[in-house]
Amino acid sequence: MIQIAVMGHGVVGSGVTEILLNHTESIAKKVKEEIYIKKVLDLREFPDSPIADRFTKDFNEIVSDDEISVVVEVMGGLKPAYDFVKQCLESGKSVVTSNKELVAAKGAELLAIAEEKNVNFLFEASVGGAIPIIRPLHQCLAANDIEKINGILNGTTNFILNKMINDNMSFEDALKLAQDKGYAERNPAADIEGHDACRKICILASLVYGTHVYPESVHTEGITKVSLKDVEYARAWGGAVKLIASARKNGDKQEIITAPMFVSSDCQLSNVDGVYNELLVRGDSSGTIGFYGRGAGKLPTASAVVADVMDCVLHKDERRNIMWKDGSGENVLPYEGYVNAMYVLAEADDTDAALAKANEIFGECEKITRPGADAREAAFITGELSYSDFTAKCAEFAKYAEVQSTIRIAKI
């Protein structure tokens, strides 16, 4: 019998205990040992839980219990999760977490402690919820050089954008609907400002390229400035606005960014439904591989956590060799140098003159029009150019027209 503890009895934590209690036998059959929840850590009381007697408010009861060999951390946030996880690893316990903030901020350090103590630190659930991503990237695509990763990794913003795209709903109304449905937090900043997606691409880039990428090194734009006009111009252009988290190899460094982008309708990412996530990975041998599924939610995320716990049981002697070294951001190229075509929406009294100026300044641009456009709107797509080049030219163009929006065209 393997004894474990679960720290946190919120949405994901209660899902973890639910799966472990309801599937005890089938799980025991697969890992050849029973997995027993000895302790659940939460400051709240849950008298109706079938294992109410195993709840504790005292972390020391977990970390000092030598019978507990695997600890699940599903509290979220850095405090006190980081201290607790670190102490558990240092005490020689394997840790499984769904906490992307923790892995993105402290992954390299925690992996190094896990290696030193010869225990596992697993975090499949931290990216893409139930979708198998970490393990396939690490194992199945191990023989590949990963050229690029592009994904829709935040279901909340994808839901909001889809409501704007399909139902012509404003950003504010779509956000309110997402909150009413429980897809968005009351404080939605981490989602809509792009930080959640950024953390996930940081974890994936760290895993694939071997050097920790901290969120602070990654240029991140949210979707709060995306307007219904932008959504319509994306459609007119032949695609959709999506929040894309992207990492690509450039020599021995990487280009990593999280930002709303125009995605062509030819690309699978343009069609990802509501709260779903999808990741496209391009390896030099494998070609493009796609992973799709629910990126969040109680049972989907919990099922990924439990699978990691099972893997800890199967790998208790020979630990998983997931590992990356610490980094200081030197491997992330400055975003000003990333090359994209750009969408520009501007207003001018004389739109023909503005478009002529655009062609003069940016080089040949593709004019786009939308049904019901205001007479003052001029929208176009530039050729490919670096972001610094674009901003310089945009400043020049702003002398002739009032720039309303600029959005990158995704290269997926």
Add this chain to the structure above:
Amino acid sequence: MIQIAVMGHGVVGSGVTEILLNHTESIAKKVKEEIYIKKVLDLREFPDSPIADRFTKDFNEIVSDDEISVVVEVMGGLKPAYDFVKQCLESGKSVVTSNKELVAAKGAELLAIAEEKNVNFLFEASVGGAIPIIRPLHQCLAANDIEKINGILNGTTNFILNKMINDNMSFEDALKLAQDKGYAERNPAADIEGHDACRKICILASLVYGTHVYPESVHTEGITKVSLKDVEYARAWGGAVKLIASARKNGDKQEIITAPMFVSSDCQLSNVDGVYNELLVRGDSSGTIGFYGRGAGKLPTASAVVADVMDCVLHKDERRNIMWKDGSGENVLPYEGYVNAMYVLAEADDTDAALAKANEIFGECEKITRPGADAREAAFITGELSYSDFTAKCAEFAKYAEVQSTIRIAKI
């Protein structure tokens, strides 16, 4: 250093040596040992190979070499692959194969030998080429009851159907084009008759449900009878004809089938491009998860083989616990009992009378029409009914109209 042998230097085998030779260092870094190809078995000569001196025509040089601990089998077919693989496992060598025919026919036996000898028998490349499927199903979704699996698992037939759908090409012309492009064999029976897709769903069902499913137990229909009219009616109905390999839980048994089906355009499987594969898996906790990518081809398949070799190196002491027990087909429910709605295309002098008869015999049917239909055509979709019920009613209906095609409506 780990010494390996590669049996077969065809498309996949040459890809395996290419990846191992070109990525020696990065692979060694990941598995902490160099992987050295000591022998390549092929009856042909390859004097231009950079490792031409390591080729042999004699299997005994591999099986009797104690320094070789991992053997890659990429010969295909059962003879002599089965004997060779069995002997290698019995000699205590781990085996990695891309040979779906072998795994579908002999998986349970070979896995039992591997367990007895405490070595690995891995076959990620046998289903879905480069797409990680076996490992995610086995590990990442381990905490789930898998309710159903539906996939497009054969790229050749998907290419042919897409040419019929998008370019109005006849089956024969599309097959010829697939052959010219090297997507289809000169003897295309295994693909177009559905056997290849059937073998793959057998492997997945064995893995997920724990009992070997032999291809003989699975009702299999190919795409040779799919006509351009069927393709057009599928479009008119709101979907596309696809060759679907499907396994679903029904109590403690399974419904497993490979057949062309109408797939609604709401479903991702309706849009899978050309030679790509896609698998949708529904777990009780995870919800639906999708896997997408190139299901065949030299480097994609070889990259999955090499990843398995790397896994053998990492798991040389503690073997992978992939395992299923032998079966005699008793867990596969008879296909006559599977319940689907059905598409029927018939010809009659009086189509209104034929449709009225259809409503009488099958219960309320949905009439479908296609542009440019012959005046004698009557097409409709029945409600859901068992296949045996359908065939009985179809025999009755055939008294009033000439039945041209019947195709299942997929339940994905």
